[in-house]
Amino acid sequence: AGLNTAAVAKGLLYFGSATDNPELTDSAYLTQLSNRDDFGQITPGNSQKWDATEPTQNTFSFTKGDVIADLASTNGQKLRCHNLVWHSQLPSWVSSGTWTNATLIAAMKNHITNVVTHYKGKCYAWDVVNEALNEDGSYRSSIFYTTIGEAYLPIAFAAAAAADPSVKLYYNDYNIESPGSKSTGAQKIVKLVQSYGAKIDGVGLQAHFIVGSTPSKSAQTTNLAAFTALGVEVAYTELDIRMTLPSTAALLAQQSTDYQDTVAACVANAKCVGVTIWDYTDKYSWVPSTFSGQGAACPWDDNLVKKPAYTGILNALGGS
Ligand code: G3I
Secondary structure, three states, rough: OOOOHHHHOOOOEEEEEOOHHHHHHHHHHHHOOOOOOOOEEEEEOOOOOOOOOOOOOOOOOHHHHHHHHHHHHHOOEEEEEEEEEEEOOOHHHHHHHOOOHHHHHHHHHHHHHHHHHHOOOOEEEEEEEEEOOOOOOEEEOOOHHHHHHHEEEEEEEEHHHHOOOOOEEEEEEEEOOOOOOOHHHHHHHHHHHHHHOOOOOOOEEOEEEEEEOOOHHHHHHHHHHHHHHHOOOEEEEEEEEEOOOOOOHHHHHHHHHHHHHHHHHHHHHEEEEEEEEOOEEEHHHHHHHOOOOOOOOOEEOOOOOHHHHHHHHHHHHHOO
């Protein structure tokens, strides 16, 4: 069995991968992405972000996002929708606009209402707010935080819930995968949104890890339990585990262990619904362009050949 088949047999809802529009012209890539034995879920890596969906104010563009949504539908895969409110990949009319509390709330609500309504019934979940925190757990000074204050979070969740009452609403961030200040900050966000009476269903743990310094399975298990104790589900949403190049047999073996530990932590928590890797092949990973000299972060190599990490994931899922 493949990764998704094994995941579902273990009680998860899906095992999935991110993808992006330019890669879909690569037919070998597309064939493997569409293989539901391995991937029961996909996430658009860029094409539902604010710069793509509302490049000028109140003019919406869903063409690229629809390509990924239609692909998921054709393949019988769930779609994780990503994302609505984030400090990065904002069009300049948002990031460099002149805003008051009231005008930015109105623009944010209009964005959320239009995008969520367009994709209504097509998404398993929305990442409503992405990466709101600094490493110490305090709020990042985004245009949203500096203009609106922390209330922008519950306002965003409430607007998403109003537009689609059925879709799962997530807070999504990185470096919240083991106990510490930032994870505690994310738990505070869950409580904040709940305290406003707004709906929050889940926390997405991105899990952009480094080979050899991936949090242990027990640290991750403890951490997931702290979230699910608040009444929300959890998912690993952007898992990849990078290394300093060149890759060696020893690094690939450690990477396999690190993938296995992470997926096993999800399996161990009844409210961890799934794992998404941030693209499945090193050929299209975001890592080398962001971290010079690093890469080989995915379970499939540049030639779309499975690496030891694939077996590590399968082991965690009890498959063979
Ligand atoms: O669209 C332009 C294109 O017109 C231009 O020719 C090209 C030249 O550089 O750039 C294109 O934009 C790039 C965009 O991806 C689309 O390919 C940006 O430069 C590039 O920075 C952007 O990177 C994305 C990154 O988010 C931006 O922060 C990655 O593909 C995407 O995988 C990554 O995903 C994020 C998640 O959304 C949130 N968590 C972290 C994760 C990894 O950074």
